[in-house]
Each structure stands twice: as structure tokens, then as C-alpha cells.
Amino acid sequence: MPEPPLLFEPQDQFLQRRKKLQEIEQLGYDPYPHRFESTHTIPEVVAGYEKVAAEKLAAERPRARLAGRIHSIRFHGKTGFADLNAADARLQCYFRRDQVGEKAWRLFELLDLGDVIGAEGTLGRTKTGELTLFVEQAALLAKALLPLPEKWHGLADVEQRYRQRYLDLLVNPGVREIFQTRARLIGFLRRFLEARGFLEVETPMMQPIAGGAVAKPFVTHHNALDIDLFLRIAPELYLKRLVVGGLERVYEINRNFRNEGLSVRNNPEFTMLEFYQAYADYRALMDLTEEMLTALAKEITGSARVTYQEQTVDFGRWQRLSLREAVCQYWLAGHPPKPADLADAEKARHFAEQHDRWAEKHAEQARTAEVPRDASAGLAAAHLFEAVVERRLVQPTLIYDFPVEVSPLAKTRDDDPTLAERFEVFAGGLELGNAFSELNDPLEQHQRFLEQLRRRERGEEEAHAMDEDYVRALAHGLPPTAGEGIGIDRLTMLLTNSRSIREVILFPLLRPLGTSPRGEPLRPEGSGPTDPDSP
Template sequence: MSENVLEDMNDLMLQRREKLNQLREDKEKAFADKYLPSHHAKDVEADFAELEEKEVKLTGRLMAIRTHGKASFADLADMSGQVQLYVKQNNIGEDRYQFFQELDLGDLVGITGTVFKTNRGQVSVRVSSFELLTKSLRPLPEKFHGLKDKDIRYRQRYLDLIVNPDVKETFVIRSKIIREMRKFLEEKGFLEVETPMMHPIAGGATARPFITHHNTLDMDLYLRIAPELYLKRLIVGGFEKVFEINRNFRNEGMSYKHNPEFTTMELYQAQADYHDMMELTENLVNDLAEKVLGTSKVEYEETEIDFTPAWERITMVEAVKKYTGLDFSEFESDAEAVEAAKSIGIEVSSKMTYGEILNEVFEERVEDKLIQPTFIMDYPIEVSPLAKKIEADPRFTYRFEAFVYGREIANAFSELNDPEDQRERFEKQTAMREAGDEEAQMMDYDFIRALEYGMPPTGGLGIGIDRLIMLLTDSSTIRDVILFPTMRPERNE
């Protein structure tokens, strides 16, 4: 921002503070106690036939003022939208009209008036009295240029919400999506629960954790990377269907689809498998689209996405063959997989296993091709330490991920409930961690103990709510659907 702009901004702020001082000298309240509205802005137009020539009380922020001698028009914005005000000296008195003219854009006011239509047919409110509720000490962004700087928009979300109504609508839709998700699951008999956000052991997913410290216990704790292991303990304890909607924290890279703290819905159902989870996933997402947006077909970045069940189901091996020509079902050794990957230009280590290489090829060459909703099934065991293995081919597990527009939105398993197998996989993860892999999982002896008491056959599902909302609101970055995304601290001016 140039020095001239900063200087102008400071001048404008100084003017507003001078007005504040004058208000105090005149014994005028600049920060009122309360003003109860009778309606919202959108009600005035929506219910005009009922409200015409009737009195209403509104509160909101002045977004525009157009003065024409002894009468003014103003735009008042509240949570619901905007309405036009008509303020005339003859209606409110000369002194109050003079006071109104000294108000600034951004000031919060309460008004009383009657609903009418102007000669041009615009529904408006003829103001009979008003009060200043809060003096705004900072000017809003200039009307015709608005707030474009994304760094400012995300850091000062309050300002973004004031001047960009479509942003507010995105978060209204977000709230509706989460509400409908709860309703869908509760109607299917799922119980919403809460599990710890601070864990003594980082587990339930492959990710680098954030570390904090508990002073009284003098011990390090990890902000949770997933609630999975606690939710499965509840299945062991006898709950049959549980879900949790809450934050996870992962200390890893940031991008248009990654934020260090993010919201997920995770659920577990006894006597279910990953086929049941596929059916539940596609029905849930389709229900959300229909209930919140009114359609199963949504536009995302000028591409129509059809959430209508049934979504395509294809194994990872089949998907890699379809999009790269490599048939991993023909490879019998790690070395063959290494050479195959290198043959299409993917650099992999000779120390990598068959399953790790298959997953790498899939991520590099297949993911971005999956535009319409698709279930990728049967993941390698190396990247699925909590999923039940396929007995007919133990290199793979009963696991799927759901992809839309090249992005994973859901992850699900037929859950591993064999405690001895789980212990062996934790030991392999521990060895990887000791070898320097900071994302490998830790040994969780209490979870093994829980499995030893017996966990029924169980299906588990996790859905990334932020990514799903990106798709349903046509948002290009995850920061557009998180009210306060993680940012670097502001540099002190």
C-alpha cells in the first residue's frame, strides 16, 4: 500500500475520531446499549404486501448515502441483505437530519419508519426516527474497487463479510450443510459424540502432529490428527453407530486444499463394511446437495458435477491401468513396480515397496483425472495401517477414497479388528517413524487392549467437510470456506 493511500487513510480515520469526540462533547451516544429490530432488511421487500405503510424497526450498517438537498437515500445492510432508506428533513426534523448527514459509511444505526415504494418502484423505508448505535472509526473499502486483496480478506474476515455479501452467503451455506449432515445421520440412528482434542499418542491417520505441553501433568500432548481410535473404542464399548463433527490438526503443508486445522465428519457403524460406507457416502452427499442447493448437479469451476448415486466404483489397480496403461496386477516384485513407474517418468526409490509405488503412481497420474464422483477401492496395505486386509490378496485392504474434481473428499475402511494384525502394523509404522518418517503412526497399546476385548465387524468413514463445501459452493480454495484460515502473523506497521 502506497504512502499516499496510508496518509489518506489516516486522515479519514482522524476525521472519524474528531466526530467521535464531538459526539461525546454533545452528550450523544456513540456506542448505544440496545435497539431491538422488528424485522430484517429482506423482510421489507419479501413481505411488502403485508408491510406496506406499516411501521418497522431495523438495525444495520450504512453502506451508501446519497444526499439530495433536504432528503437523502441510504442503503442499510444487515445479516439478511440490504434495504433502501428514505430520510427527509421534514419527517425527522432539521437537527436530526443534520446529524444524519454527518454519519459515515460503516456506522451502525437503528431506524424506525414506514414501508413504501418510491416513484421508481423500489421498496424502501421512510424513516421517522433513528439512533446511532455504533460509530465506525475506520472507513470501508472504496465502493467501486471493493476488497480484493485476498490476504486482507482472509486475515480481516470481518471486513470481508461486511463488503462482500456473497462471502457471507458461502458461510450460511456451510452452516446449512453441517446441519443437514447431522440430521441425515441422526435419522439413520447415529449418535453424535465428542472425543479428546489432545492425545497422549498421535494416531488415527498418517500425518505430522502439532505438539503442546500440559504443565500440571508435565507431559507433551498432541493435537489430534484424527478421532478414529477413540471412536472405535466406543464401538468396542457397545455403541453401534457413532459420529463426530470437529476439528483435526495436521502440521504439514498448506495449499488451496490444505489448512493446518480443518473440519471432518467421522463415523463408525458396527456390522458394516466398506460397501455399506460407499452407499452411505453417496447418499449423504447427494442428500446435502439436494437439501441445501436444491439439485444433485452442481457447477464447479464451470464443470457440472453430478452427485446422483450410484457413483463409479473402481479399484486402484484398475484406475492406474485405465489412465496410465500400467497393469500392476501383472507385477510380482517390488523391482518390477519400480521399473514400471520409471517407464512413465515417475521417479521412485528402489527401497519402495510394490504398494507404495502403486499409490505413488496413482497420486501422480490418476487423481486429477477423477472429475465425476468416483470411489477408488482396495488400497495397498502399506498406506492403510488401520484397514482390514483382503484375504484373497493380502497386499491390499478393504479401503476406499472418494474423489471429486481430482480431490479426495472421503476415506473409509472395513475396519481392522484383529488385535494381533493391528499390533504388527503399528510396529511397522513405529519402525518407519524411528527411521525418520515423522508422519508414520505411533504404537497405541491401549487401542490394542481395546481390540483384545473384541470389536465387531465395523465400517468407518471420514469426510473432509471443508473440501466438500468447496465443491458445493464453487469455491476455488479452502480459505474461502474457513472463516479464519491459518495465516502468518501481521507485520507490525
């Protein structure tokens, strides 16, 4: 049975360009050669000669051999111009039939927008004063069989931009800037930590036990060993094993995987910075976090004041609130509770009910807390914090002293064992990080794992599994240690003023085109509740 022909939309242009490809091959050109040696890049030429006077260029006639993608092409009888783009820079190239010869001129006539070419010649200026490469030799480096998006409308469809990121990068300079900024951001964080004695390490991405966070994992299978493995939800337990082993300051910039929903703030595959410091507690990391993120904002944006979604976020002014204080301060549903009220289970549940009644009538301002009827004071306070406070933390804020019920790997406070020495980092309404004084008592850790197992038996799929080897490592002695995880994707969102996490991930996970696994038609993204960019 013959194979179906390769055919892409728009079909007419695809077929026309394939015909041109055949003509180019008949001329003796390889449309996809192995290499091309350049003397300059286009950005180097523009930077080096943009301000050089025409007279000096004419006298010195500097030569250049360079490559780029055609973004514009114009014919004028026996001459023509092509604008080549590379790395956000543009250079005009001038082709003259009697200069390049008949064969190269015919090649020029067969070129299309999007083709990648190499050109060699001298630099000068046209009559209009534009810096130009006067081409003497040319070579086709890659024939584009599909066109670039239409010049005036660009690539505006959000769905297409994410699915065809290669086109998005080609035609939207702002997108390239986001990912260049992301790379600078990661580079700064590395330098900051290494200057303070932290060692970068790598830990397993496939783990026999999903641990280190409260999340649902992806499961895979190793055929040779015939065992199920989990894509890591966090590197935490392995990094703390390294601290036990004497690596007292370690960090990892890692990919984590959580089998959860898509939203404007969540992608199942995401990047985290996670670091651990021996002989420190959560308050030491509060200081480090404020210093690091303030310095980062200045490095990336040039100022401690950052604009995010039409709001000014000032990294020069941090606030610190306990979780209970934050619920009271940001309360919307009438008379607010006092912090002591949230330490009492019955009172905390009462205020949760009060909030939910109010939230049902003001859905645009807050969501319901949905606190279970038998919830402890800590669990009720945690639910209220998520419902009342999180999205309203625009200015840089450290929220500390979380309930122990939602902090199974953190040390408790000596003066109040219901609270964990834990803090979270917020700015721009985004949760950026999570940190705590690490629990290093192996006996207590074992008991907490047992409690997590009981919660799993009650149906909580995301509760921690028992990790006996981790408890064994603690039994060898983990020094006092504080650890923190910071979301690289959300941090990039904040510092590039990007509304969606998919704007800062090169290839975000998307729903498949066509129909859902149940055979239901999928609505276009942005058309309603199926939109993963909905909050």
C-alpha cells in the same frame, strides 16, 4: 512513557471519523450503546412489504423499528436518504429535518458509510416507487472509524480478503453465500446420519498420542500435569473405543490439526465428518457414501449435476475402481501396466521409473511418482496412484483395495492379505474422503503398530506411534466395523465451486505479514512458489 496513539490506515479518514465521534458524543449520543430493540429485521421488512402497493402502505402506515449498516448516504438540502443493509437485504431510509428534529438531523449529518444505526418510522413508497422507511427517530449503534472498501472496486485483493474476512463478508455477497451453504451442508449431513441411527459425540482435541492418521502433529504442553499433548490429527481411535463401548453408530464433526504445508487443498486446521458403523464393512459404506453425497448435491445445488472449475461433476453416475485398475486405466506414459504387474514389486518399480521419465518431459500433465528403490509392490502402486490418477478423477469415484503398507488401521482382504479393505472418495479432482473395514484383531493391530515404530526408527516422522490403550480396547472386542472420514472443507469447495480451500474457511491460516521467521522478505501471495494457493 506515553502510549502511542491508535492509528489505522487510511489515517486521514480515521482521524476525520474520530472527530465526528467526538461531536456525536457532545450531542449526547452514546456511539456504542448496549442494546437496540427491533420490531423487524430488514429482510423481514423487504419480504413482507416489497410487493405491497403504495396506496395500501399509505392507508395502513405500518410501523417498523430496525437496524442496519449504512452502505449509501445522500443529502438533498433538509432531507436525505440512507440505504441500510443487513443479511443480504437493503432498505432505503428517508430522513427529513423537520420530522426527526434538530438533534437527530445533526446526527444524520455526522454519519458515514459503514456506521450501524437504528431507525423507527412508517413504511411507504417514494415518488419513484421504492419501498422506504420514513424515519421519525434514529440512534447510532456503532460508529465506524474506518471506511468500507471503495464501492466500485470492492475488496478484490485476495490477501486482504482472507486477512480481513469481516470486510469480505460485508461487501461480497458471494462470500456470505459460501458460508451459508457450508452451514446448510453440515446440517444436512447431521440429519442424514441421525435418520440412520447415528449418535453425534465429542472426542478429545488434545491427545497424549497422535493417532488415527498418517500426519505430523502440533505439540502443546499441559503445565499442571507437565506433559506434552498433541492436537488431534484424527478422532478415529477414540471413536472406535466408543464402538467397543456399545455405541454402535457414532459420528463426529470435528476440527483436526496437521502440522503440514499450505496449499489450494490443504489448511493445517480443517473440519472433518468422521463416522463409524458396527457390523458393516467397507462395501456397505461405499453404498452409504454414494447415497449420502448424491442426496447432498441435490439438497445444496438442486441437481445431481454440479459445476466445478468449468467441469460438470455428475453425482448421478458413480464409478468404482480398484487402486491398481485406476493406475492402469489412467496411465499416460506409453504402454500401460496390467493390475497384476502392480502386484509384483520389481514390475511396479519398473513402471514407476517409466512414468517418471515421461512425467519429467510432461510436467504439466503429471508429477513424478518418486518411488523408493526398495519399495514394495504396494508402496510403489500407492505412489503411482497419487502421481497418475488422483487429480484426474473428476467424476464421482470410489477407489478401493489400497495396499496394506499405507493402511495400518484397516482389515486386509481374506483372499489377498497385501490389500486392505479401504476406499477413498474423489470428485472434481479432489480427494473427499477415506474409509475402510476397521482392523479389530488386537494381536494383528499390535504387530502393525510395531511395524510403524520400526518405520519411525528409520526416519518416517509421520508413522503411527504405539497406542497400547487402543490395543487394550480392541482386546475387549470391537465388533466388525466400518468407518469413514469426509473433508467438510473440500466438500464445500466442490459444492460452491470454490478453487481454494481458503475460500471456504472463515479464517484460514496465512503467512505472517512482513518477513519470514528467517528474516527473508515475504513475497505477496500469488507472486510465485511461496503462494499457498498453488496446487
